[in-house]
Amino acid sequence: MRIEFTLNGRRRRVDVEPNQLLLNLLRDELGLTGAKYGCGIGVCGACTVLLDGEPVLSCLILAVEVDGKTVETIEGLGEGGRLDPLQEAFIETGAIQCGFCTPGFIMAAKALLEENPEPTEREIREYLKGNLCRCTGYVNIVKAVKLAAERAKYLT
Amino acid sequence: MSMSGKSFRVLGERTARKDGLARVRGLERYASDYYLRNMLHARVLKSPYPHARVRSIDVSEAEGLGATVITFRDIPRVRFCPRLVSTPEATYKDWLVLTDRPLYVGEPIAAVAAESEEEAQRALESIRVEYEVLEPILDPLDSMRPGGPQLHETILLGDEEVRVEGNLACRLEVAEGDVEKGFGEADVVLEREYRTSRRYHSQLEVKSALVNPEPDGGVSIWCTTQTIHNTRLLIHEIFGIPTSRIRVYRLPLGGSFGSSIHTNLVVPIAVALALKAGRPVKLAYTREEDMHDHSSYQMIFRLKLGAKRDGRLTAGELDMVMDIGAHQVQAYPLLGCVVGWWVSLYKLPSKRYRGRAIYTNKVPSCAMRGYGNPQTTWMVESMVDELAEAVGMDPLEFRLKNYVGKGDIFWGQGPTVKSVIESCGVEEILRRGAELIGWDKRPKPGEQRGRYRRGIGLGRGFHTSSAGAAVPGTVVDYSGAILKVNEDGTIDYITAMVDQGGGSLEAHAKIIAEELGVPLEVVNIVAADTQTTLYDVCTHASRGVYAGGGAALRAAREVKGKLLELAARVLDAYPHALEIRPDEELGQGIIYARGVEGKEITIGDLTTMARHKNWGTIASAVSFRPGSCPPHFTAFFAEVEVDTSTGRVRPVRVVAGADIGTVINPDLAEGQIHGGFAMGWGLAVLEDTPYDPETGDLLCRGYITDYKVPTAADMPDVEDFKVFFVETHEPTGPFGAKGLGEAAKNPAAAAVANAISNALGVRFYELPITPDRILKALREKG
Ligand code: FES
């Protein structure tokens, strides 16, 4: 089946199988391996991407469902070669260890800050509880999200 | 500044990790992110039974579909041990790549490779297997009883065939001093049984391998591993491919925590398929398959300790039975480490130990961050609290009175690896931590009555930094480093050591920059593989910074010597009078004669001149074996709140102190402790993989929906988690540094368990301390 959608700002037309998952389309066909397979059943959040601005688990979505929509992946984040404030904050606060969960966290946090630019710490933690990290204990990740939110506040 | 009064330029600074950029942009490539044109996709046929014999296997239909199929018949029948860290006389071998006698649900029987995953799956489902189903044994204590099912008739110890009696995989006994006399002298003797759970690593990246068959008969491998060189050695051992034609790439790991110290089975399976198909093959496990691939060691301890009224310990006796599942990964060395962990916490004038590793029809156990130390520390720290109470002493003072510290003999890595402790910050950790948490104000056990009850607990521990020793022993532990200076003054650092995520290689780069006097930016950690690196044993045993950094430091020293030598020629000065300083503007190091103006040259200019004058490449290659494995120390103070009507526990505050010698990456080091606590929390209150007695399969059948690990919402707020470092200087470590990765976790569960006991006035002897267990204990207490 042919679908047409906007991927990281570009129009794309691709042929997909009716049962193909968005995660597999991105990774196996389009070479975007930033979204990760961590469970395939919606538990770990490593495959998080934005669909029309909403965070979705690409392991649970069929590729055909994005027809006519806009998909943003970690590779598309940041503008004009500059990092997104979240990406910067993740580097600065030591929020990355193995980094396998990082793309999913950043995309989920991106959606959070769009929705709620000044989240409290508990709001951050509740929002991100669908993203698992086995390395950081979440402390520096939460710090990073707070830092990015702070900076965005200064910017606007 | 370090304790030695030395101040560092790069070490201890907060710097952005070099691989951070790729990681936040989603461009870091892990094993499963590699694809080759023309590659086949593989699937593995796994035993649905915990114990069976394959009577017949028919793969004709699968082959008819065009798939490449392998069974045990296609792979050399070499019994092996997937972990090659120990020397042959300490290595038990009982594995086959594919088996006709499956010993756990999920053991690989056959594998297929086809053009797509879907086709591979279809081919897999067409394989007909006839099993003779055998009686399984799931409980290690039952397994030891005579007359029951036997898993292995014989196994290999090195190359020697040994009989297995009563499913006893291996055993170790150690005694020192007169234990009877010791207990006779004690005023209080306690004896308890402690049980831990079987946890799953739940590393975010599942096991995977991509193998390309090369025209020369060799193979190139991209896989999840903590050791590229041991992976290569094992593939050589099984398939007989010349070692130099096996190329294993060093890749980032999406966490591992011990689950890839050994070569994951996906690797030899993919190699066999690729060799047979003559095409690249990719095999990536699903999460459910991954959960049927590895687990932690479950331990059942019987511990007896004696103490005098003044709090001094007199004797100890420990009997440990561990459930290792169906195969040995590293059970035998672990028996030695458990006694090491035990006796190196507190001074025991006399002690006796018996450790037994038992086979069961379960997923094979392997190291999981701490290698038995978290379990052992929970046991000891639980009893130490009880003993302190029994003799009427503050548990913290009791610990200070008995701990193994500076000047004491240390046998953390087991009875054959002894050394003397040269750096120790335990007392400062405990005193400062106590102050920060408000130790003096903690509640009296059991005095609270309301629904929500709070308690404060202490857990203290350590881990060895590497498995180095003054003598060879039975553990291989050395690292290699190659350094090359480039014509623009940048430095290439080439190492086989894998970074599990903690930032070991980042630390190496800092050590090199510090020693050479160059900006950190010019040290480039280059992509590497087995063909281009010196041997490194494995990233385990918290050896990344200490042993790998030790090699990097020595390589840097050599290069520095060469740089100064050549600069001396150019500048007409004496090499020993030259120094190197970083020039941030030029972005490289400048070699100069102190106090003499104009006598200087950049490293880039010098290297370029060396090229034009044909002096050769300024480089070094160093293989380094650490002469000891010094303990790094930690303590956790945890405050928890127990909801007595639901039995749920919540962490309120955490204070953690650590002595890791010189701190190299401060924020990454803190991150280790944060992550260590989360994993310790899981061990204490959440994680276990129980089995279904009917099917012999995991009760959760591999679905992580039913394997809860801590989430962001379960952990305390940022400002309620305090981490501090007491800086000591480890004379044997690079710039005084020690390890951290495992002590960052080891005593965390103990602190949580002791906090729960402090809140409720009840002790728990089995992990995890689930809501059900808490409610039951409260009911029993009345
Ligand atoms: S892979 Fe999609 S939630 Fe885990």
Ligand code: FES
């Ligand atoms: S950094 Fe490793 S899983 Fe999050």
